[in-house]
Amino acid sequence: MKEALKKNKGRALELPLTNYEKGIEVLSGIGILLIIILVIAVWNSTPEKIPTHYALSGIPDTWGKKESILFIPMVALVLYAIMSIVTKYPHTFSFLWKDTGKTTKAQYQSARHLLVVLKAEIILSFAYIQWITIQVAFGKAEGLGGLFFPLLVIIVLGTVGIYFFKSINNVADE
Numbered sequence: 001m002k003e004a005l006k007k008n009k010g011r012a013l014e015l016p017l018t019n020y021e022k023g024i025e026v027l028s029g030i031g032i033l034l035i036i037i038l039v040i041a042v043w044n045s046t047p048e049k050i051p052t053h054y055a056l057s058g059i060p061d062t063w064g065k066k067e068s069i070l071f072i073p074m075v076a077l078v079l080y081a082i083m084s085i086v087t088k089y090p091h092t093f094s095f096l097w098k099d100t101g102k103t104t105k106a107q108y109q110s111a112r113h114l115l116v117v118l119k120a121e122i123i124l125s126f127a128y129i130q131w132i133t134i135q136v137a138f139g140k141a142e143g144l145g146g147l148f149f150p151l152l153v154i155i156v157l158g159t160v161g162i163y164f165f166k167s168i169n170n171v172a173d174e
Helices: 002-008 019-045 066-086 104-137 148-172
Strands: 049-054 060-065
Touching (some): 019 066, 066 104, 104 148
Antiparallel strands (some): 049 060
16 A cells, blocks of 8 residues: 555545445445345246356346346346445545645545446446346346346446536635
């Protein structure tokens, strides 16, 4: 870690999570629990073939074995863990603008906020996909819906856009 600090010339600041970030973290945790509970709840009655991939239209285009239902919880847990760890070390990030010391706190908070929100968006999207996958497997739904992917892209790009906007304002306030 000391090497990273020297290399990036970052200053480690102890910045507690804001109440908003804590709330978003709770949503991410609920999403993870929901994904796991869904699998446990339906495991014994899940059909042998389930959807494993969806076309952009939201309709399943590939089917696989029942065990495939474990893929989303595993990926979600790994992403959750990685993103949770990364958010604790904003001083190792590469930022858009040079840190002059005046904007350090704002840049760290903004970057951490971005990661916390993106994590929640990803985890909650995975929870929705898991729910729909189970519904499709049981014949109760046809797919994710045609708006799922466009809305997901808009939400994620909107989050990143807001981050860039706030970052520009942080530098302008310097």
